[in-house]
Amino acid sequence: MSTVATSRSSTVVHALTKTSLGQKYLMAVSGLVALLFVIGHMVGNLQIFLGQDQINHYAETLQNLGPLLWVIRGFLILFILIHIWEGIKLKLENVASRPEPYSYRKYRKASLASRTMIWTGLIIASFVGYHLAHFTVQATNPAFKTLVDAQGRHDVYSMMILGFQNVWVSLLYIIAIGLLCYHLSHGVTSMFQSMGLNKPETQPTLDKIGLTLSVILFLGYISIPLSILAGIVNLPKGGM
Amino acid sequence: MNLTLHVWRQKNATDKGRMETYQATDINEHMSFLEMLDVVNEDLIGKGIDPIHFDHDCREGICGMCSLVINGIPHGPERATTVCQLHMRHFKDGDEIYIEPWRAKAFPVIKDLIVDRSAFDRIIQAGGFVSVNTGGTPDANAIPISKSDADEAMDFAQCIGCGACVAACKNASAMLFVGAKIAQLAALPQGKVEAERRVKAMVAQMDKEGFGNCTNYYECEAVCPKEISVKGIAKMNREFFKSMKG
Ligand code: FES
Numbered sequence: 001m002s003t004v005a006t007s008r009s010s011t012v013v014h015a016l017t018k019t020s021l022g023q024k025y026l027m028a029v030s031g032l033v034a035l036l037f038v039i040g041h042m043v044g045n046l047q048i049f050l051g052q053d054q055i056n057h058y059a060e061t062l063q064n065l066g067p068l069l070w071v072i073r074g075f076l077i078l079f080i081l082i083h084i085w086e087g088i089k090l091k092l093e094n095v096a097s098r099p100e101p102y103s104y105r106k107y108r109k110a111s112l113a114s115r116t117m118i119w120t121g122l123i124i125a126s127f128v129g130y131h132l133a134h135f136t137v138q139a140t141n142p143a144f145k146t147l148v149d150a151q152g153r154h155d156v157y158s159m160m161i162l163g164f165q166n167v168w169v170s171l172l173y174i175i176a177i178g179l180l181c182y183h184l185s186h187g188v189t190s191m192f193q194s195m196g197l198n199k200p201e202t203q204p205t206l207d208k209i210g211l212t213l214s215v216i217l218f219l220g221y222i223s224i225p226l227s228i229l230a231g232i233v234n235l236p237k238g239g240m
Numbered sequence: 241m242n243l244t245l246h247v248w249r250q251k252n253a254t255d256k257g258r259m260e261t262y263q264a265t266d267i268n269e270h271m272s273f274l275e276m277l278d279v280v281n282e283d284l285i286g287k288g289i290d291p292i293h294f295d296h297d298c299r300e301g302i303c304g305m306c307s308l309v310i311n312g313i314p315h316g317p318e319r320a321t322t323v324c325q326l327h328m329r330h331f332k333d334g335d336e337i338y339i340e341p342w343r344a345k346a347f348p349v350i351k352d353l354i355v356d357r358s359a360f361d362r363i364i365q366a367g368g369f370v371s372v373n374t375g376g377t378p379d380a381n382a383i384p385i386s387k388s389d390a391d392e393a394m395d396f397a398q399c400i401g402c403g404a405c406v407a408a409c410k411n412a413s414a415m416l417f418v419g420a421k422i423a424q425l426a427a428l429p430q431g432k433v434e435a436e437r438r439v440k441a442m443v444a445q446m447d448k449e450g451f452g453n454c455t456n457y458y459e460c461e462a463v464c465p466k467e468i469s470v471k472g473i474a475k476m477n478r479e480f481f482k483s484m485k486g
Binding site for chain 1 (some may be wrong): 246248257259296304309311312313338340343344345346349408410411412413415439443444446447450452453455456457458459461462463468469470471473474476477478480481484485
Protein backbone atom coordinates (compact mmCIF):
# COMPACT_ATOMS: atom_id res chain seq x y z
CA MET A 1 0.00 0.00 0.00
CA SER A 2 2.64 2.50 1.07
CA THR A 3 4.93 1.51 -1.81
CA VAL A 4 2.10 2.23 -4.20
CA ALA A 5 1.67 5.62 -2.58
CA THR A 6 5.41 6.35 -2.74
CA SER A 7 5.73 5.32 -6.34
CA ARG A 8 2.69 7.41 -7.21
CA SER A 9 4.08 10.48 -5.48
CA SER A 10 7.47 9.95 -7.13
CA THR A 11 5.76 9.82 -10.54
CA VAL A 12 4.00 13.05 -9.70
CA VAL A 13 7.28 14.68 -8.69
CA HIS A 14 8.87 13.38 -11.87
CA ALA A 15 5.98 14.71 -13.97
CA LEU A 16 6.16 18.12 -12.28
CA THR A 17 9.88 18.61 -12.52
CA LYS A 18 10.91 16.72 -15.63
CA THR A 19 8.12 17.10 -18.18
CA SER A 20 7.31 20.23 -20.13
CA LEU A 21 3.69 20.26 -19.00
CA GLY A 22 4.54 19.59 -15.37
CA GLN A 23 6.90 22.53 -15.37
CA LYS A 24 4.17 24.71 -16.83
CA TYR A 25 1.97 23.74 -13.88
CA LEU A 26 4.76 24.71 -11.52
CA MET A 27 5.12 28.08 -13.23
CA ALA A 28 1.39 28.67 -13.03
CA VAL A 29 0.94 27.63 -9.39
CA SER A 30 4.05 29.41 -8.13
CA GLY A 31 3.00 32.47 -10.11
CA LEU A 32 -0.41 32.31 -8.46
CA VAL A 33 1.14 32.22 -4.99
CA ALA A 34 3.30 35.23 -5.87
CA LEU A 35 0.25 37.01 -7.28
CA LEU A 36 -1.72 36.43 -4.08
CA PHE A 37 1.15 37.94 -2.15
CA VAL A 38 1.29 40.93 -4.50
CA ILE A 39 -2.43 41.54 -3.93
CA GLY A 40 -2.15 41.10 -0.16
CA HIS A 41 0.92 43.32 0.04
CA MET A 42 -0.90 46.09 -1.80
CA VAL A 43 -3.91 45.87 0.48
CA GLY A 44 -1.53 46.05 3.45
CA ASN A 45 0.38 49.03 2.12
CA LEU A 46 -2.67 51.01 1.12
CA GLN A 47 -3.43 51.29 4.82
CA ILE A 48 -0.96 54.15 4.80
CA PHE A 49 -3.92 56.23 3.64
CA LEU A 50 -5.76 55.32 6.84
CA GLY A 51 -3.08 57.00 8.90
CA GLN A 52 -0.06 56.26 11.02
CA ASP A 53 -1.89 54.37 13.71
CA GLN A 54 -3.61 51.98 11.33
CA ILE A 55 -0.60 50.92 9.30
CA ASN A 56 1.72 50.68 12.30
CA HIS A 57 -0.85 48.54 14.02
CA TYR A 58 -1.12 46.34 10.96
CA ALA A 59 2.67 45.97 10.79
CA GLU A 60 2.83 45.10 14.44
CA THR A 61 0.11 42.48 14.06
CA LEU A 62 2.12 40.88 11.28
CA GLN A 63 5.30 40.93 13.38
CA ASN A 64 3.43 39.41 16.31
CA LEU A 65 2.58 36.37 14.25
CA GLY A 66 6.08 35.23 15.24
CA PRO A 67 6.89 31.76 13.96
CA LEU A 68 3.76 31.73 11.80
CA LEU A 69 5.10 34.76 9.95
CA TRP A 70 8.21 32.77 9.14
CA VAL A 71 6.16 29.84 7.95
CA ILE A 72 4.30 32.15 5.58
CA ARG A 73 7.53 33.80 4.48
CA GLY A 74 9.19 30.43 3.94
CA PHE A 75 6.28 29.22 1.86
CA LEU A 76 6.33 32.38 -0.21
CA ILE A 77 10.10 32.30 -0.72
CA LEU A 78 9.91 28.66 -1.75
CA PHE A 79 7.31 29.35 -4.42
CA ILE A 80 9.05 32.45 -5.70
CA LEU A 81 12.30 30.50 -5.99
CA ILE A 82 10.44 27.77 -7.90
CA HIS A 83 9.01 30.43 -10.20
CA ILE A 84 12.43 31.94 -10.88
CA TRP A 85 14.20 28.60 -11.17
CA GLU A 86 11.63 27.11 -13.54
CA GLY A 87 11.43 30.34 -15.52
CA ILE A 88 15.16 30.33 -16.17
CA LYS A 89 15.27 26.60 -16.84
CA LEU A 90 12.41 26.73 -19.35
CA LYS A 91 13.91 29.78 -21.03
CA LEU A 92 17.25 28.00 -21.50
CA GLU A 93 15.48 24.98 -22.96
CA ASN A 94 13.45 27.19 -25.26
CA VAL A 95 16.53 28.98 -26.53
CA ALA A 96 18.18 25.62 -27.16
CA SER A 97 15.13 24.51 -29.14
CA ARG A 98 15.95 26.94 -31.92
CA PRO A 99 19.70 27.01 -32.39
CA GLU A 100 19.54 28.75 -35.78
CA PRO A 101 17.55 32.00 -35.64
CA TYR A 102 15.41 33.38 -38.46
CA SER A 103 17.00 36.22 -40.38
CA TYR A 104 13.58 37.80 -40.80
CA ARG A 105 11.02 37.51 -38.03
CA LYS A 106 7.52 38.80 -37.65
CA TYR A 107 4.91 38.16 -34.95
CA ARG A 108 1.23 38.08 -35.62
CA LYS A 109 -0.20 37.47 -32.23
CA ALA A 110 2.50 37.00 -29.57
CA SER A 111 2.36 40.15 -27.44
CA LEU A 112 5.48 42.00 -26.39
CA ALA A 113 4.60 41.26 -22.76
CA SER A 114 4.53 37.53 -23.50
CA ARG A 115 7.84 37.66 -25.33
CA THR A 116 9.65 39.52 -22.57
CA MET A 117 8.49 37.54 -19.53
CA ILE A 118 11.99 36.36 -18.65
CA TRP A 119 13.41 39.89 -18.74
CA THR A 120 10.60 41.60 -16.86
CA GLY A 121 10.75 38.68 -14.42
CA LEU A 122 14.48 38.97 -13.80
CA ILE A 123 14.31 42.75 -13.37
CA ILE A 124 11.42 42.39 -10.91
CA ALA A 125 13.40 39.76 -8.98
CA SER A 126 16.40 42.07 -8.63
CA PHE A 127 14.14 44.92 -7.62
CA VAL A 128 12.58 42.74 -4.93
CA GLY A 129 16.10 42.14 -3.61
CA TYR A 130 16.67 45.89 -3.34
CA HIS A 131 13.20 46.50 -1.93
CA LEU A 132 13.79 43.98 0.85
CA ALA A 133 17.16 45.54 1.67
CA HIS A 134 15.47 48.95 1.75
CA PHE A 135 12.31 48.42 3.79
CA THR A 136 12.45 44.94 5.32
CA VAL A 137 16.07 44.44 6.37
CA GLN A 138 16.71 48.19 6.21
CA ALA A 139 20.32 47.56 5.24
CA THR A 140 20.36 50.53 2.87
CA ASN A 141 18.86 52.87 5.47
CA PRO A 142 19.81 51.66 8.99
CA ALA A 143 18.15 54.79 10.43
CA PHE A 144 14.78 53.21 9.57
CA LYS A 145 15.36 50.71 12.37
CA THR A 146 15.13 53.36 15.06
CA LEU A 147 11.82 54.87 13.94
CA VAL A 148 9.29 54.46 16.74
CA ASP A 149 5.80 55.91 17.07
CA ALA A 150 4.07 57.32 20.17
CA GLN A 151 2.90 53.85 21.22
CA GLY A 152 6.43 52.52 20.98
CA ARG A 153 5.77 50.50 17.81
CA HIS A 154 8.06 50.39 14.81
CA ASP A 155 6.98 53.42 12.78
CA VAL A 156 6.37 51.89 9.37
CA TYR A 157 4.31 54.92 8.40
CA SER A 158 7.20 57.35 8.71
CA MET A 159 9.59 54.85 7.20
CA MET A 160 7.51 54.63 4.02
CA ILE A 161 7.23 58.40 3.79
CA LEU A 162 10.93 59.00 4.38
CA GLY A 163 11.78 56.27 1.89
CA PHE A 164 9.53 57.51 -0.89
CA GLN A 165 10.34 61.18 -0.38
CA ASN A 166 13.48 60.33 -2.30
CA VAL A 167 12.43 60.92 -5.90
CA TRP A 168 14.83 58.33 -7.28
CA VAL A 169 13.61 55.66 -4.92
CA SER A 170 10.05 56.42 -5.94
CA LEU A 171 10.87 56.47 -9.61
CA LEU A 172 12.64 53.12 -9.41
CA TYR A 173 9.68 51.74 -7.50
CA ILE A 174 7.17 52.98 -10.05
CA ILE A 175 9.18 51.50 -12.92
CA ALA A 176 9.47 48.16 -11.14
CA ILE A 177 5.73 48.10 -10.41
CA GLY A 178 5.08 48.94 -14.05
CA LEU A 179 7.18 45.99 -15.15
CA LEU A 180 5.51 43.73 -12.61
CA CYS A 181 2.07 44.64 -13.90
CA TYR A 182 3.21 44.24 -17.48
CA HIS A 183 4.47 40.77 -16.51
CA LEU A 184 1.09 40.02 -14.94
CA SER A 185 -0.84 41.23 -17.98
CA HIS A 186 0.40 38.05 -19.69
CA GLY A 187 0.95 35.94 -16.61
CA VAL A 188 -2.53 35.97 -15.10
CA THR A 189 -4.41 34.76 -18.18
CA SER A 190 -1.55 32.44 -19.07
CA MET A 191 -1.95 30.69 -15.75
CA PHE A 192 -5.43 29.48 -16.68
CA GLN A 193 -4.25 28.16 -20.05
CA SER A 194 -1.31 26.33 -18.50
CA MET A 195 -3.52 24.64 -15.95
CA GLY A 196 -6.17 23.97 -18.60
CA LEU A 197 -8.70 25.82 -16.46
CA ASN A 198 -10.01 27.96 -19.30
CA LYS A 199 -12.67 27.32 -21.86
CA PRO A 200 -13.04 29.09 -25.19
CA GLU A 201 -16.13 30.79 -23.78
CA THR A 202 -14.34 31.97 -20.65
CA GLN A 203 -11.07 33.03 -22.30
CA PRO A 204 -12.11 36.62 -23.17
CA THR A 205 -13.27 37.15 -19.57
CA LEU A 206 -10.03 35.70 -18.22
CA ASP A 207 -8.05 38.03 -20.48
CA LYS A 208 -10.04 40.95 -19.15
CA ILE A 209 -9.54 39.85 -15.54
CA GLY A 210 -5.79 39.63 -16.11
CA LEU A 211 -5.66 43.07 -17.63
CA THR A 212 -7.94 44.72 -15.08
CA LEU A 213 -6.08 43.16 -12.19
CA SER A 214 -2.77 44.41 -13.60
CA VAL A 215 -4.12 47.93 -13.95
CA ILE A 216 -5.63 47.92 -10.43
CA LEU A 217 -2.38 46.67 -8.93
CA PHE A 218 -0.40 49.27 -10.86
CA LEU A 219 -2.59 52.16 -9.75
CA GLY A 220 -2.84 50.88 -6.19
CA TYR A 221 0.89 50.50 -5.74
CA ILE A 222 2.01 53.71 -7.40
CA SER A 223 -0.59 55.77 -5.54
CA ILE A 224 1.65 55.44 -2.46
CA PRO A 225 4.89 57.04 -3.70
CA LEU A 226 2.93 59.56 -5.77
CA SER A 227 0.85 60.71 -2.79
CA ILE A 228 3.98 61.00 -0.69
CA LEU A 229 5.83 62.99 -3.35
CA ALA A 230 2.78 65.19 -3.87
CA GLY A 231 2.63 65.89 -0.14
CA ILE A 232 -0.82 64.32 0.26
CA VAL A 233 0.53 61.85 2.79
CA ASN A 234 2.81 63.62 5.29
CA LEU A 235 4.98 62.86 8.27
CA PRO A 236 3.04 63.07 11.53
CA LYS A 237 2.75 66.64 12.88
CA GLY A 238 4.10 66.21 16.38
CA GLY A 239 7.31 64.53 15.11
CA MET A 240 7.72 60.84 14.61
CA MET B 241 5.93 41.23 -61.65
CA ASN B 242 9.57 41.15 -60.66
CA LEU B 243 10.73 40.18 -57.21
CA THR B 244 13.92 39.91 -55.24
CA LEU B 245 14.16 36.68 -53.27
CA HIS B 246 16.44 36.05 -50.33
CA VAL B 247 16.54 32.30 -49.97
CA TRP B 248 18.18 30.02 -47.42
CA ARG B 249 20.61 27.72 -49.21
CA GLN B 250 22.19 24.80 -47.42
CA LYS B 251 23.87 21.92 -49.27
CA ASN B 252 23.14 19.27 -46.67
CA ALA B 253 22.51 18.68 -42.99
CA THR B 254 26.08 19.46 -42.02
CA ASP B 255 26.60 22.51 -44.23
CA LYS B 256 26.42 25.85 -42.39
CA GLY B 257 24.05 27.42 -44.90
CA ARG B 258 23.51 31.06 -45.85
CA MET B 259 20.97 33.43 -47.40
CA GLU B 260 21.37 33.98 -51.16
CA THR B 261 19.67 36.54 -53.35
CA TYR B 262 17.90 35.72 -56.62
CA GLN B 263 15.74 37.67 -59.03
CA ALA B 264 12.33 36.32 -59.98
CA THR B 265 11.29 37.92 -63.25
CA ASP B 266 7.99 37.98 -65.14
CA ILE B 267 6.01 36.37 -62.37
CA ASN B 268 2.32 35.98 -63.07
CA GLU B 269 0.07 36.98 -60.19
CA HIS B 270 -2.07 33.87 -60.68
CA MET B 271 0.84 31.58 -59.88
CA SER B 272 1.06 29.99 -56.48
CA PHE B 273 4.13 30.73 -54.42
CA LEU B 274 5.51 27.29 -55.22
CA GLU B 275 4.90 27.78 -58.94
CA MET B 276 6.84 31.01 -58.68
CA LEU B 277 9.71 29.03 -57.17
CA ASP B 278 9.37 26.48 -60.01
CA VAL B 279 9.90 29.32 -62.49
CA VAL B 280 12.91 30.58 -60.56
CA ASN B 281 14.30 27.05 -60.48
CA GLU B 282 13.92 26.66 -64.28
CA ASP B 283 16.02 29.75 -64.59
CA LEU B 284 18.61 28.53 -62.08
CA ILE B 285 18.89 25.15 -63.83
CA GLY B 286 19.42 26.99 -67.13
CA LYS B 287 22.29 28.86 -65.53
CA GLY B 288 23.77 25.65 -64.16
CA ILE B 289 22.95 26.56 -60.55
CA ASP B 290 21.58 23.94 -58.15
CA PRO B 291 17.80 24.61 -57.96
CA ILE B 292 16.20 25.63 -54.67
CA HIS B 293 14.96 22.54 -52.86
CA PHE B 294 11.64 22.77 -51.06
CA ASP B 295 9.05 20.31 -49.80
CA HIS B 296 5.67 19.95 -51.50
CA ASP B 297 3.26 17.25 -52.56
CA CYS B 298 -0.47 17.82 -53.01
CA ARG B 299 -0.27 21.54 -53.75
CA GLU B 300 -3.86 21.82 -52.69
CA GLY B 301 -3.47 22.52 -49.01
CA ILE B 302 -4.21 19.09 -47.59
CA CYS B 303 -1.02 17.09 -47.25
CA GLY B 304 1.06 19.31 -44.99
CA MET B 305 4.29 18.96 -46.93
CA CYS B 306 4.88 22.53 -48.04
CA SER B 307 6.75 24.44 -45.40
CA LEU B 308 8.27 27.83 -46.04
CA VAL B 309 8.72 30.78 -43.73
CA ILE B 310 7.96 33.82 -45.87
CA ASN B 311 8.95 37.22 -44.54
CA GLY B 312 9.07 35.86 -41.03
CA ILE B 313 5.71 34.08 -41.09
CA PRO B 314 5.28 30.33 -41.64
CA HIS B 315 3.17 29.80 -44.78
CA GLY B 316 3.36 33.52 -45.52
CA PRO B 317 1.08 36.49 -45.08
CA GLU B 318 -2.35 34.98 -45.80
CA ARG B 319 -4.31 33.55 -42.89
CA ALA B 320 -5.50 29.93 -42.99
CA THR B 321 -3.50 29.27 -46.15
CA THR B 322 -0.73 26.82 -46.83
CA VAL B 323 2.11 28.14 -48.91
CA CYS B 324 1.06 25.98 -51.86
CA GLN B 325 -2.27 27.80 -51.83
CA LEU B 326 -0.71 31.22 -51.44
CA HIS B 327 -0.97 33.20 -54.65
CA MET B 328 1.41 35.76 -55.99
CA ARG B 329 -1.33 38.38 -56.18
CA HIS B 330 -0.69 38.93 -52.49
CA PHE B 331 2.70 40.38 -53.41
CA LYS B 332 3.61 43.54 -55.29
CA ASP B 333 6.03 44.19 -58.09
CA GLY B 334 9.45 44.99 -56.65
CA ASP B 335 8.82 43.20 -53.32
CA GLU B 336 11.72 41.69 -51.45
CA ILE B 337 10.83 38.29 -50.05
CA TYR B 338 12.74 36.33 -47.42
CA ILE B 339 12.27 32.58 -47.68
CA GLU B 340 13.54 30.37 -44.88
CA PRO B 341 12.99 26.81 -43.69
CA TRP B 342 11.11 25.86 -40.49
CA ARG B 343 13.69 26.49 -37.80
CA ALA B 344 13.82 24.18 -34.81
CA LYS B 345 16.36 21.86 -33.27
CA ALA B 346 13.81 19.05 -33.65
CA PHE B 347 13.41 19.86 -37.38
CA PRO B 348 16.95 19.74 -38.75
CA VAL B 349 17.47 21.07 -42.26
CA ILE B 350 18.07 18.33 -44.82
CA LYS B 351 18.72 20.63 -47.75
CA ASP B 352 17.86 24.27 -48.46
CA LEU B 353 14.25 24.70 -47.36
CA ILE B 354 13.53 21.05 -46.63
CA VAL B 355 13.52 19.98 -43.00
CA ASP B 356 13.24 16.57 -41.38
CA ARG B 357 9.87 16.41 -39.63
CA SER B 358 10.05 12.76 -38.61
CA ALA B 359 9.94 13.94 -34.97
CA PHE B 360 6.20 14.41 -35.54
CA ASP B 361 5.88 10.82 -36.79
CA ARG B 362 7.60 9.54 -33.66
CA ILE B 363 5.22 11.54 -31.47
CA ILE B 364 2.27 9.98 -33.29
CA GLN B 365 3.84 6.54 -32.98
CA ALA B 366 4.13 7.10 -29.24
CA GLY B 367 0.37 7.33 -28.81
CA GLY B 368 -1.47 9.24 -31.49
CA PHE B 369 -3.67 6.32 -32.44
CA VAL B 370 -6.62 4.27 -31.25
CA SER B 371 -5.88 0.64 -30.53
CA VAL B 372 -9.37 -0.65 -29.82
CA ASN B 373 -10.79 -2.57 -32.74
CA THR B 374 -13.25 -0.25 -34.41
CA GLY B 375 -14.30 -2.97 -36.88
CA GLY B 376 -15.05 -2.47 -40.53
CA THR B 377 -16.92 0.50 -41.91
CA PRO B 378 -19.00 1.23 -38.83
CA ASP B 379 -22.69 1.82 -38.72
CA ALA B 380 -23.05 5.55 -38.60
CA ASN B 381 -24.90 5.63 -35.31
CA ALA B 382 -23.67 2.39 -33.73
CA ILE B 383 -21.69 4.43 -31.22
CA PRO B 384 -23.65 7.54 -30.35
CA ILE B 385 -21.43 10.62 -30.34
CA SER B 386 -22.88 14.01 -29.59
CA LYS B 387 -22.73 16.59 -32.32
CA SER B 388 -20.59 18.91 -30.23
CA ASP B 389 -18.05 16.15 -29.49
CA ALA B 390 -17.95 15.15 -33.14
CA ASP B 391 -17.46 18.77 -34.16
CA GLU B 392 -14.69 19.26 -31.66
CA ALA B 393 -12.90 16.12 -32.82
CA MET B 394 -13.27 17.23 -36.43
CA ASP B 395 -11.88 20.69 -35.70
CA PHE B 396 -8.74 19.16 -34.24
CA ALA B 397 -8.57 16.43 -36.88
CA GLN B 398 -8.03 19.15 -39.46
CA CYS B 399 -4.37 19.36 -38.43
CA ILE B 400 -2.24 18.36 -41.42
CA GLY B 401 0.92 18.04 -39.35
CA CYS B 402 2.86 20.61 -41.37
CA GLY B 403 4.75 21.94 -38.36
CA ALA B 404 4.05 25.64 -38.93
CA CYS B 405 3.14 25.87 -35.24
CA VAL B 406 6.67 24.84 -34.30
CA ALA B 407 8.17 27.19 -36.88
CA ALA B 408 6.14 30.14 -35.60
CA CYS B 409 6.63 29.55 -31.89
CA LYS B 410 9.39 31.62 -30.34
CA ASN B 411 10.21 28.51 -28.31
CA ALA B 412 9.86 26.05 -31.19
CA SER B 413 7.22 24.25 -29.16
CA ALA B 414 5.16 21.48 -30.73
CA MET B 415 2.28 21.77 -28.28
CA LEU B 416 -0.33 22.89 -30.80
CA PHE B 417 0.34 19.81 -32.90
CA VAL B 418 0.40 17.44 -29.95
CA GLY B 419 -2.54 19.20 -28.32
CA ALA B 420 -4.59 18.85 -31.51
CA LYS B 421 -3.98 15.11 -31.67
CA ILE B 422 -4.68 14.55 -28.00
CA ALA B 423 -7.79 16.74 -28.03
CA GLN B 424 -9.11 15.01 -31.13
CA LEU B 425 -8.74 11.52 -29.73
CA ALA B 426 -9.90 12.47 -26.25
CA ALA B 427 -13.14 13.84 -27.67
CA LEU B 428 -14.22 10.45 -29.03
CA PRO B 429 -15.28 7.35 -27.09
CA GLN B 430 -12.94 5.15 -29.15
CA GLY B 431 -9.99 7.21 -27.96
CA LYS B 432 -10.98 7.60 -24.33
CA VAL B 433 -9.88 4.14 -23.19
CA GLU B 434 -6.20 4.91 -23.49
CA ALA B 435 -6.39 8.67 -22.98
CA GLU B 436 -4.08 8.67 -19.96
CA ARG B 437 -1.43 6.48 -21.44
CA ARG B 438 -1.57 8.42 -24.69
CA VAL B 439 -1.04 11.88 -23.24
CA LYS B 440 1.85 10.69 -21.10
CA ALA B 441 3.59 8.92 -23.96
CA MET B 442 3.08 11.69 -26.50
CA VAL B 443 4.24 14.42 -24.13
CA ALA B 444 7.29 12.35 -23.18
CA GLN B 445 8.18 11.85 -26.83
CA MET B 446 7.60 15.53 -27.61
CA ASP B 447 9.98 16.51 -24.81
CA LYS B 448 12.53 13.94 -25.93
CA GLU B 449 12.57 15.31 -29.47
CA GLY B 450 13.83 18.66 -28.14
CA PHE B 451 10.85 20.88 -28.88
CA GLY B 452 10.55 23.93 -26.64
CA ASN B 453 7.96 24.65 -23.98
CA CYS B 454 4.78 26.54 -24.64
CA THR B 455 4.67 29.92 -22.94
CA ASN B 456 1.27 30.85 -24.36
CA TYR B 457 2.31 33.23 -27.14
CA TYR B 458 -0.46 31.76 -29.32
CA GLU B 459 1.61 32.54 -32.40
CA CYS B 460 1.00 28.93 -33.48
CA GLU B 461 -2.74 29.43 -33.71
CA ALA B 462 -2.24 32.63 -35.70
CA VAL B 463 -0.21 30.92 -38.43
CA CYS B 464 -1.91 27.52 -38.52
CA PRO B 465 -3.21 26.97 -42.06
CA LYS B 466 -6.03 24.89 -40.57
CA GLU B 467 -6.74 27.36 -37.78
CA ILE B 468 -6.32 24.81 -35.02
CA SER B 469 -7.19 26.54 -31.77
CA VAL B 470 -4.91 26.75 -28.72
CA LYS B 471 -7.79 25.33 -26.75
CA GLY B 472 -6.27 22.02 -27.89
CA ILE B 473 -3.24 22.89 -25.77
CA ALA B 474 -5.48 23.68 -22.79
CA LYS B 475 -7.21 20.35 -23.33
CA MET B 476 -3.84 18.58 -23.40
CA ASN B 477 -2.87 20.39 -20.19
CA ARG B 478 -6.06 19.09 -18.57
CA GLU B 479 -5.60 15.56 -19.88
CA PHE B 480 -2.01 15.44 -18.64
CA PHE B 481 -3.07 16.67 -15.23
CA LYS B 482 -5.63 13.87 -15.04
CA SER B 483 -3.02 11.33 -16.05
CA MET B 484 -0.72 12.55 -13.27
CA LYS B 485 -3.30 11.93 -10.61
CA GLY B 486 -4.12 8.48 -11.95
S1 FES C 1 1.80 20.86 -50.73
FE1 FES C 1 0.28 19.73 -49.71
S2 FES C 1 -0.40 21.16 -48.26
FE2 FES C 1 0.94 22.35 -49.45
